[in-house]
Amino acid sequence: MAEEPLLRMEGICKSFHGVHALRGVRLDVRRGEVHSLVGENGAGKSTLMRILGGAVTLDEGTITLRGRGQVFRAPKDAEAAGVAMIHQELSLVPPMSVAENVFLGREPRTRLGFVDYAAMREHSEALLAELGTPCDVTRPAEAYSIATQQMVEVAKALGREADLIVMDEPTSALAEAEAERLFEVIRRLRGRGVSVVYISHKMEEIYAISDRVTVLRDGEWIGTAPVGELPQERLIEWMVGRKIEQLFPKHAAEPGAELLRVDGLCVDTADGSGRRAVDGASLTLRAGEIVGLAGLRGSGCSELLGALFGRYGRVAAGSVAIRGRPVSITRPAEAIANGIALLTNDRKTTGLVLSMSVLHNATLASLSRAGPPGCVLRDRELALAQPFMDMLSVRTASVDAEVSALSGGNQQKVALAKWLMTEPSVLLLDEPTRGIDVGAKAEIYELMNTLVAQGKGILLITSELPELLAMSDRILVMHRGRMTAELNRDEATQERIMAAAMEA
Amino acid sequence: MDELRPGTEGPGSSSLARRALALAGEYRGPVALVVVLVVGILIGGRTPDGRPVFLTGSTHVSVFFEYAEYGILAAGMTLVILTGGIDLSVGSVLGLSSVIFAILTLGCGWSSQWAALAAAGVGAVCGLINGILISRLRFQPFVATLAMMVVARGLAKQVTGHRKIAPALDPWYHVRSLSEMPPIYKGMMSPLAKHGIAVTVLVVPALIIVAAAFFRYTVTGRALDARLFGSSPAGRTARATLSIGAWAIALGLTVWGLAPYLQPASFLFVSSLLLMALVVKVTRFGRHLYAIGGNEEAARLSGVPVARSKVLAYVLCGLFSGLAGIVTTCRLQLGNPEAGATYELDAIAAVVIGGTSLMGGRGSVALTLVGALIMGYANKILSNIQIHGQFLQDGAKLLAKGMIIVLAVLVQEARRRRA
Ligand SMILES: Nc1ncnc2c1ncn2[C@@H]1O[C@H](COP(=O)(O)OP(=O)(O)OP(=O)(O)O)[C@@H](O)[C@H]1O
Ligand SMILES: [Mg+2]
Numbered sequence A: 001m002a003e004e005p006l007l008r009m010e011g012i013c014k015s016f017h018g019v020h021a022l023r024g025v026r027l028d029v030r031r032g033e034v035h036s037l038v039g040e041n042g043a044g045k046s047t048l049m050r051i052l053g054g055a056v057t058l059d060e061g062t063i064t065l066r067g068r069g070q071v072f073r074a075p076k077d078a079e080a081a082g083v084a085m086i087h088q089e090l091s092l093v094p095p096m097s098v099a100e101n102v103f104l105g106r107e108p109r110t111r112l113g114f115v116d117y118a119a120m121r122e123h124s125e126a127l128l129a130e131l132g133t134p135c136d137v138t139r140p141a142e143a144y145s146i147a148t149q150q151m152v153e154v155a156k157a158l159g160r161e162a163d164l165i166v167m168d169e170p171t172s173a174l175a176e177a178e179a180e181r182l183f184e185v186i187r188r189l190r191g192r193g194v195s196v197v198y199i200s201h202k203m204e205e206i207y208a209i210s211d212r213v214t215v216l217r218d219g220e221w222i223g224t225a226p227v228g229e230l231p232q233e234r235l236i237e238w239m240v241g242r243k244i245e246q247l248f249p250k251h252a253a254e255p256g257a258e259l260l261r262v263d264g265l266c267v268d269t270a271d272g273s274g275r276r277a278v279d280g281a282s283l284t285l286r287a288g289e290i291v292g293l294a295g296l297r298g299s300g301c302s303e304l305l306g307a308l309f310g311r312y313g314r315v316a317a318g319s320v321a322i323r324g325r326p327v328s329i330t331r332p333a334e335a336i337a338n339g340i341a342l343l344t345n346d347r348k349t350t351g352l353v354l355s356m357s358v359l360h361n362a363t364l365a366s367l368s369r370a371g372p373p374g375c376v377l378r379d380r381e382l383a384l385a386q387p388f389m390d391m392l393s394v395r396t397a398s399v400d401a402e403v404s405a406l407s408g409g410n411q412q413k414v415a416l417a418k419w420l421m422t423e424p425s426v427l428l429l430d431e432p433t434r435g436i437d438v439g440a441k442a443e444i445y446e447l448m449n450t451l452v453a454q455g456k457g458i459l460l461i462t463s464e465l466p467e468l469l470a471m472s473d474r475i476l477v478m479h480r481g482r483m484t485a486e487l488n489r490d491e492a493t494q495e496r497i498m499a500a501a502m503e504a
Numbered sequence B: 001m002d003e004l005r006p007g008t009e010g011p012g013s014s015s016l017a018r019r020a021l022a023l024a025g026e027y028r029g030p031v032a033l034v035v036v037l038v039v040g041i042l043i044g045g046r047t048p049d050g051r052p053v054f055l056t057g058s059t060h061v062s063v064f065f066e067y068a069e070y071g072i073l074a075a076g077m078t079l080v081i082l083t084g085g086i087d088l089s090v091g092s093v094l095g096l097s098s099v100i101f102a103i104l105t106l107g108c109g110w111s112s113q114w115a116a117l118a119a120a121g122v123g124a125v126c127g128l129i130n131g132i133l134i135s136r137l138r139f140q141p142f143v144a145t146l147a148m149m150v151v152a153r154g155l156a157k158q159v160t161g162h163r164k165i166a167p168a169l170d171p172w173y174h175v176r177s178l179s180e181m182p183p184i185y186k187g188m189m190s191p192l193a194k195h196g197i198a199v200t201v202l203v204v205p206a207l208i209i210v211a212a213a214f215f216r217y218t219v220t221g222r223a224l225d226a227r228l229f230g231s232s233p234a235g236r237t238a239r240a241t242l243s244i245g246a247w248a249i250a251l252g253l254t255v256w257g258l259a260p261y262l263q264p265a266s267f268l269f270v271s272s273l274l275l276m277a278l279v280v281k282v283t284r285f286g287r288h289l290y291a292i293g294g295n296e297e298a299a300r301l302s303g304v305p306v307a308r309s310k311v312l313a314y315v316l317c318g319l320f321s322g323l324a325g326i327v328t329t330c331r332l333q334l335g336n337p338e339a340g341a342t343y344e345l346d347a348i349a350a351v352v353i354g355g356t357s358l359m360g361g362r363g364s365v366a367l368t369l370v371g372a373l374i375m376g377y378a379n380k381i382l383s384n385i386q387i388h389g390q391f392l393q394d395g396a397k398l399l400a401k402g403m404i405i406v407l408a409v410l411v412q413e414a415r416r417r418r419a
Helices: A045-052 A075-080 A098-102 A117-130 A146-159 A176-191 A203-209 A232-240 A301-308 A332-337 A347-351 A358-362 A364-369 A378-391 A408-421 A438-453 A465-471 A494-502 B012-026 B028-043 B057-066 B068-082 B090-107 B112-135 B141-160 B199-217 B219-229 B233-258 B264-282 B284-294 B296-301 B306-332 B343-354 B365-384 B394-418
Strands: A007-016 A019-029 A034-039 A060-065 A068-070 A083-086 A164-168 A195-199 A212-217 A220-226 A258-268 A276-286 A290-294 A317-322 A325-327 A340-343 A426-430 A457-461 A474-479 A482-488
Touching (some): A019 A034, A019 A045, A019 A195, A034 A045, A034 A203, A034 A232, A045 A164, A045 A195, A075 A083, A098 A117, A098 A146, A117 A146, A146 A164, A146 A176, A176 A195, A176 A203, A195 A203, A203 A232, A212 A232, A220 A232, A232 A438, A258 A301, A258 A457, A276 A301, A276 A317, A276 A457, A290 A301, A290 A465, A301 A340, A301 A426, A340 A408, A347 A408, A347 B296, A358 A364, A358 A378, A364 B284, A378 A408, A408 A438, A438 A457, A438 A465, A465 A494, A474 A494, A482 A494, B028 B365, B057 B068, B057 B264, B057 B365, B068 B090, B068 B264, B068 B284, B068 B306, B068 B365, B090 B112, B090 B141, B090 B306, B090 B343, B199 B219, B199 B233, B219 B233, B264 B306, B264 B365, B284 B296, B284 B306, B296 B306, B343 B365, B343 B394, B365 B394
Parallel strands (some): A034 A195, A083 A164, A164 A195, A290 A457, A290 A474, A426 A457
Antiparallel strands (some): A007 A060, A258 A276, A317 A325
């Protein structure tokens, strides 16, 4: 028999309110191995890892770490045993400084017993520099973009000097270059003998980084194999239980009338510095068109979508016309009334009301159609929501379950359902497939095709360049708030996009 | 979609007990209320002929009556707390509207309808100011309503010149003696009707409730429901008409049956809470409150009129404070500028004991009714208990009340943590 693995989980079962999330799952992780854990949304990946991290207690099964049986009752037990976690949803304390977040719960002390802020600053700066994200660690975490916050989250785990690090979709908010830096760190960790459990829905990443893969489906263990022996088609088949013909189905639609025209749009940054987050952006979107927006962090793509949706109030300059009619949208409610929908890139903080049920989230933007004026009737709500729940195959125990109990990907589907329900003509999609599994991704892209075929227009931001290239009819590239290139479908390549995104 | 996936049902034998437990867990508030009632029957004192006082109708009547103002305040407070806010000014606003009602009726000789309208209006204006400070000028709810708490109390003292408003207080007062006081002063505090039909009509509402539960929660009932009405639009309309009709009859008979026993003050208490429970459950405004309390930014981005909904919540809270002020004036038979001090704490306690989260976004007004009744009955027990033939003193009562609050919140929290 080979050497005893660092971690062995066996026969893990867990159910929530009678719904089985895990049924006899096993996982073993060797020392110095990067082990990917993959599966559809709701397959139970995060639950398995939360059991390992002590955040959820298991119903049945055993955990053996370094040959010793373990019972984790609380996160601190797991931490003490050398397991560090990067949870799927950001878990920083927003108003606390980056340094304080990195050292949360294990602050270094001076000899007098006070918190040693100097040491904290120094160490967290070093950690973040190692991750290639130098930043002012004394500023509050909330001052930074999600991508940076994600890196802070990674630094927090690294700082624990654990020998097993779990990363639950760490790259879902990262651009390619940032993800690449994270991979370098992971490789270095592996060189030091640290093991990593890596969860991602991005196939390229799985193949780029992992040694072995374990696949879960519907809470069951499907298989474990060295990544080299598992071609992508097989892996996907294991995950979704059937073959997927085309990952990025793209039907060319005939562009129709102009839906949206933006001229010289300017948006100030929120920090009051007078800098422009978007600086003179112009674009047109026609019915039946998918226009991709590409740019690095801070390029202003997301802010452009937000401004079109009235998120920041009155824009600093510029004009917007819908179907040739000039409009001035200063509130999201006006945008919705004008047939615009914005799927934000962070479902937890801006996309969903986590304390409300699946049904209530789904209908939140369409309540005016859910009953007589001013009222909401449950029957009408169900009738409104059901087709979208079915179309997106949202996996939930009941539509009355709190949306926070859904797996990340299913939460994303609920957010998407909310916007499709408003019957928009212009969809602004900021990372629509963030955290969504391959099967559902293909479905969502298929859905985008259907939508544009019905004469809607889509502005799409995605950090996955292959998706952007495959789905967009045109691609606009932004750099520091300015449009730097417009590429047609046949002239767009990863290199040209990156070149335009890096320099004005 | 509405049901669990297959494989979710437990094994048959022990599942009944488990389901009963789960149901009890779900409805902790009502269960706690039942526990309080049982405790009341056991130790809540006895009548001279030896029966537990908690088995006499008059005890229950008096609980509703004595707790009326707190319950009315709690109705508005729940709306505000659902948005993640708080209103500390309700007690002071109650005091202000109380003296305004007294001055207008006793001093200026206004008819009680107009005076009531004005007093409630004053409450609503205070709420409006709170709402504007909070939603437009971005004050913290705690700070804005703390300021209003001080200002309203100051105003109440200023307009009365630090005196209690009673007949013939000043030479110009219209009402010169107790016997000339407008009828509302007596009416608010005496049973709605002199004679009524027997309480036994309450059997009908009870049957209607049982029938509703049967159709909603049992498998047979659901099947029967589906067979009778189906899902065609006509069937749905028929079902809706029938159920609204049944509830209206239930409500009407309840009021009718209780009229000879309950005072208007108690009716105001229960109907404020029931009305707001309905508003929160079936209106868009109600849904917006939950969304705002759960995640204000996500709500705004979904087109929820955040500022307008918040302002309305505070206005309603102020309006209920005004109503409670009128009740207090009638109860005291005078306008006291000190009335309502610390009432905000009882109102908040009722909301929290019901299980509504102070963080906002979770809870309901129906739960607040339960919370208010738990508080009301607990108060009753505490004032009825005798130890060595002695009633409890105020200090001991307060201690016990504090512990009840802590206990109730612990029970609610346990549910959340388990989930
Ligand atoms: N706290 C909870 N209460 C109820 N159900 C839960 C809870 N946590 C998870 N579940 C359910 O367990 C199942 C597995 O969820 P989990 O989050 O582990 O999925 P996942 O594989 O991480 O999916 P994703 O890729 O979308 O993140 C889902 O069906 C989910 O609804
Ligand atoms: Mg997950």
